[in-house]
Amino acid sequence: MTKAMVIIGAGECGGRAALALRDLGFEGPVTLVGDEPHLPYERPPLSKEAMAGEAPAIKAITSDEILAERSIRHIHSVQAVAIDRAAHVVRLSDGSALPYDKLLLATGSLPRKLPMPGLGARCVYLRTFNDAKAIRAHLRAGNRVAIVGGGFIGLELAASARKLSATVTVIEAQPRILMRGVPAEIAETIHKQHEAEGVTILAGQGIAAITDDGAEVRITLAGGLEVVADLAIIGIGAMPVTGLAAEAGLTIDNGIAVDAELRTGDPDIFAAGDCCSFPLAVYGGRRVRLEAWRNAQEQGALAARNMLGAGETHAAVPWFWSDQYGLTLQIAGLSDEGHSVVRRDLEDGAFILFHLAGDGRLVAASGIGPGNAVARDIRLAEMLIAKRAKPAPEALGSQTVKLKSLLAA
Amino acid sequence: MTGLTGAEQSNFPEEQMSDWVEACEAADIDEEDVMRFDHGGRTFAIYRSPDDEYFATDGLCSHEKVHLADGLVMDDIIECPKHNGRFNYKTGAARGAPVCVNLRTYPVKVDAGKVLIQIG
Structure with a gap:
């Protein structure tokens, strides 16, 4: 049958x-x-x-x-x-x-819903193509966009909104942006880039109240600051x-x-x-x-x-990326598995952090740089992680040692 | 390096085949690696295989127009640096999601230490 x-x-x-x-x-x-x-x-x-x-x-x-x-x-x-x-x-x-x-x-x-009263038609989430169309209609010069949540969706939207000359404020309750899964050094690079592009980032700022009268949104922060926006985009996880x-x-x-x-x-x-x-x-x-x-x-x-009955087990190493302005971040593996970090600097300010477990095993690699500067090394790191390799920290840290040579070892 | 010829495949009719263009020094590309080559407003990727043959394809991934030369070469596969789309660079064949459109390949030859491609 x-x-x-x-x-x-x-x-x-x-x-x-x-x-x-x-x-x-x-x-x-x-x-x-x-x-x-x-x-x-x-x-x-x-x-x-x-x-x-x-x-x-x-x-x-x-x-x-x-x-x-x-x-x-x-x-x-x-x-x-x-x-x-x-x-x-x-x-x-x-x-x-x-x-x-x-x-x-x-x-x-x-999208995880912001559990607060006061959200109205100008408080939106992004998940679907139709959501994207609705958000796009508000991104233009002169419009103020408040982004609640300094995660990937929020920061990518912040970059997109700035490219369209909107005024952008990012509000993050945690002490820094990208707290979940992104090392501080890399978050710092992204934070600086956003500030250089004219985004205001308010980190460590919980929200006390939101009102949305259908024309504008007023976000009152726990510290007393008030952010007024034509659109609030909420990106606080999924x-x-x-x-x-x-x-x-x-x-x-x-x-x-x-x-x-x-x-x-x-x-x-x-x-x-x-x-x-x-x-x-x-x-x-x-x-x-x-x-x-x-x-x-x-x-x-x-x-x-x-x-169809193959009986295969999942063996992949987690991998994801984010593009903001000209920067691309790529992470292979879960960095919270690591106990120590080795940094490798590449050209044009790009760098990679290798995360090592207590026994020396490479468990994750996080990289950021212009364009696709970190892509090749992150891909090689992913293969090393999958092999459960224990590469020498000095080799990982040295730009002159090709990662591909470590894969063959 | 002996003057080996790379990809024999060509998508062009005979009459369109034009001049060979010098792309780089053969020694510029490591074995099992790739290099970008721009010419006449177009961009190409030139490969050196692990067995020391040279190949050429269009320079941009057919998925999102990313330069493949930033990607990783493993055996006869080039992997796009952006979303890991894979192609056989010897044939141009797309090797599964997210890429489904093949790359165009170009004839390559090595002459006096120079890599030449016939870009048609």
């Missing part, structure tokens, strides 16, 4: 999974269900390249023609409302029901979308809990991408949840293989 594959969530992860099932030769029915009206598209450009033009352009990862040609049924603008595990059926918000043999939950994440899984009785543990093969407690249900937490082999099975584009891609493809 031909099996039916159903994927809930038509973002990067779900889209890649659907295409991967066909790449792997699966010929049965594949259905991709998404609650947005669009084809699966890339989200990273929404805070960056999409803001550059007059109107944001969507960067779809596939087309209607390809989906038709590959017999992938894409049901859009519809939510999955319940999973009947006993009957192997997913119920949708349009009243229909989809039978499945294997189900993939690629439900992604949603929450995994787990409601559907939780109601179906699946285990939730900082996301839909899956094993190394991305399988939930139900052998016929998988989860992948932002919505799931999984054991990361490279750190001894530490359970993590990643909000990253490459992870969404890789896990979508891995889930597809395992839905």
